[in-house]
Amino acid sequence: MPSSPEDANPLTIRCQCGYISFPTPTPRPITLYHCHCVSCQRQSGSAFGTSAIFPSAGLFPLSPHLASRLKVFRRPTNAGRSADCYFCPECGCRVMHRIVGADGTPRASVSVKGGCVVGGLEWAGAAHIFVREAVMKIPLEWEQYDGLPPWIKMD
Ligand SMILES: [Zn+2]
Ligand SMILES: [Zn+2]
Numbered sequence: 001m002p003s004s005p006e007d008a009n010p011l012t013i014r015c016q017c018g019y020i021s022f023p024t025p026t027p028r029p030i031t032l033y034h035c036h037c038v039s040c041q042r043q044s045g046s047a048f049g050t051s052a053i054f055p056s057a058g059l060f061p062l063s064p065h066l067a068s069r070l071k072v073f074r075r076p077t078n079a080g081r082s083a084d085c086y087f088c089p090e091c092g093c094r095v096m097h098r099i100v101g102a103d104g105t106p107r108a109s110v111s112v113k114g115g116c117v118v119g120g121l122e123w124a125g126a127a128h129i130f131v132r133e134a135v136m137k138i139p140l141e142w143e144q145y146d147g148l149p150p151w152i153k154m155d
Contacts, residue, residue, distance in 0.1 A: 015095055017088060030055065052111070070089075082099070084098045130146075
C-alpha cells in the first residue's frame with residue numbers, strides 16, 4: 001500500500017444525514033471486500049454490500065456520545081453467533097456490524113459499510129465474495145470467491 005502523509009489521518013464514518021459521524025479506528029482498513037450474499041442484498045437494498053474491516057480497538061467500547069446516538073439491531077448468524085448491526089435512528093443508514101460470539105465475546109474487528117467511509121477510502125482491488133448468490137455479472141478477471149475466501153472468518 002503506498003504511503004503518503006494522509007495515510008496517517010483517520011477517515012470518517014458518516015451516516016447519510018450526518019447525525020452519526022466518527023473517526024475510523026485506524027487510518028486504513030485491514031481489508032475491503034464486496035459481499036454478494038442475499039443478506040447483504042437485503043440490508044443494503046442493492047446488489048451487494050461493501051465491508052471495510054477495521055480493528056475494533058479504539059472504537060469499542062463505544063464512547064457515551066456515540067452509544068447514545070447509534071441504535072442496534074441484533075440478528076443471529078449461521079454459526080450461532082450474533083451480529084450487532086449499528087444504524088442511525090434519524091436516517092436509518094446502517095453504518096457498521098460487529099460479530100459477538102455465543103459466549104458474549106465480541107470479535108476484535110468491526111465491519112464498516114464502505115459507502116459510509118468518507119475521506120479517501122481506497123476502493124481498488126477489493127475482492128468479491130459469495131458470488132454464487134450474485135445478481136449481477138462479475139468480470140472473471142476480478143478477484144472473486146464462490147463463498148467465503150479462506151482469509152475471512154465471517155461466522
Ligand atoms: Zn443519519
Ligand atoms: Zn454478505
